[in-house]
Amino acid sequence: MENISYGKIVLIGAGHVGSAILDSLLRMNLADEIVVINRNEKKALGVVLDASHTTAFAYSANANIRVGTYEDCKDAQIIINTAGPSIQPGNSRDRMVLLQTNVQVMKEIMTQITAYTRSAIIINVSNPMDILTYIAQTEFNYPRNLLIGTGTLLDTARFNKMLADLCGVDAKNVTGFVLGEHGGTSFIPWNAVNIVGIPFHDFQKQFGLKEPVDCEKLLHEVKVSGLDIVELKGYTSSGIALSVCRLVGAIMRNERAVVPASVVLEGEYGLEGIAMSLPCVISRNGVERTLQIPLDKEGEKNLKICYEYLRNVIESIS
Structure with a gap:
């Protein structure tokens, strides 16, 4: 089993959901270290800088927040996946419209994660939730108890x-x-x-x-x-x-x-x-x-x- 850095969270995706999760994690003092991974590194850096400034206030823990890579997964306690497109206004009101694109995104992410760890708890946020959770666990033989979808x-x-x-x-x-x-x-x-x-x-x-x-x-x-x-x-x-x-x-x-x-x-x-x-x-x-x-x-x-x-x-x- 890999060494786990308890209190370390890797957050994949810096869009609306990823940014909101980062802010909430800080407000609730839930992490010592948060590493943000995003395809657009400039956006990730902007999200990280913005969030890091809030740690100067009394109600926010002094967590270490930074931009990282998938190698940071190797000792993470928790990995949160928010990557992939989300339902947009005017789209079909069915999360399954995201199926083909996000299945590929999930496979790419799990390939990267499993290159470094099988000990972190993965929380999947991306949709279609249950299909992606199933694929991530079964196709990559990830420990079943360590792969959780936010689900219902x-x-x-x-x-x-x-x-x-x-x-x-x-x-x-x-x-x-x-x-x-x-x-x-x-x-x-x-x-x-x-x-x-x-x-x-x-x-x-x-x-x-x-x-x-x-x-x-x-x-x-x-x-x-x-x-x-x-x-x-x-x-x-x-x-x-x-x-x-x-x-x-x-x-x-x-x-x-x-x-x-x-x-x-x-x-x-x-x-x-x-x-x-x-x-x-x-x-x-x-x-x-x-x-x-x-x-x-x-x-x-x-x-x-x-x-x-x-x-x-x-x-x-x-």
């Missing part, structure tokens, strides 16, 4: 916020997961949704709702919210940056936090041959284990739909 972590945050607003509570009091694909076939196991132990079917009575929560409408709003932000703002950055920081924090602090993340399946729910989001226990070892939420019949049906869709996409590019 941001979808889950959006869902928790929307449901909390309906019920008039803090989103942090909602326990509920969006699972499956980071995309159109994602689903919510409603039988597992609760607020401080109050089950979903009691929400109308307990929180004085005028009518029951419209499950289909809420799930649709969760699915399209990111695409809506792209159309309105031009890109998404804040939410995904904190999603990455949630994973980084769980790793750095060895939290064993349970969060939804995309991993390659190894028999969960009797499935394999894809990556999708399940609740994962995240620690300094990456994915300690995956958890299988008990699914009702609707959840089982939605899981099957998601699996078959992702499997078909993987077979189409094999």
